[in-house]
Amino acid sequence: MVVEANCEIPENLYYYIDGKNTVWVKIEGSDIAVVGITDLAQTMAGKIVKIRIKKKGIKVERGRPVATLESGKWAGPVPAPVSGEVVDSNSEVEKSPVILNRDPYGQGWIAKIKISNQEEVKQLLTGQQAIQKLKEIITSEKLTCKRLQ
Template identity: 45%
Template sequence: MAMVKNCNLPEDLHYLVERHVWVRQEGDLVTIGMTDVAQNLAKTIISVTLKKAGKEVRKGRNVATVESGKWVGPVPAPVSGEIVEVNDTLTTSPALINSDPYGAGWVAKLRPADWAADSADLVTGAAGIEAYHQFLDAEGISCDG
């Protein structure tokens, strides 16, 4: 896992940097969630409202709404597709996003409509880490560690 300004950013994920969302390919599905950067900016997550499985979602539209003591905002879909599963555990334990954003704190699983086209603007590997580094520098953001 790469550390950028005290933020954990796994190199094996794809990122939609400006929206602080990560994507992990798992066969014909993708799992999405909020990055360590997002949970650090939001602080303690107190509520998560999830879309229902079976819904089609367009890229950029939200799959969940997250609320913290200082912020309410969407978790946007980084690719278009069908929501096949949501992490219902987040409704009773929303702070899993804070404690384990890349594991137990995942938000939704999608079946992408067109991964090749929709993933073109996602970054991964060393390029993803560098893009996040530049973004954090430009915005003056760092994580609590």
């Protein structure tokens, strides 16, 4: 785990980074992408008060929303890091969205997507490349991450 400005960056995950939108991905088996928002994203959003996640069976395209978040100061999409079909969504975060602020890499997972194009996984950032890009966002946004209790 790399920590920069109190922002946790797990080294064992893949990352989809589009501007300030930062999403993590964990591959389960060979074709399931577990998706969530990063520590940076939850900090930038502030206290998340609502999340709408695409329902099971819905097809999503890379870069298009798999969910929509709302906080007191921000509303916007959670982009799908890969194309595929939503096979599961986290009903717990829909009931209690603040979980995303408290545990973005654990209980705060958002959706599971059955990957339809494995080539897209190769386009996700990992390791030092991901860490460097996330550090650049932390610096440019002057972020110090904090988790809500």
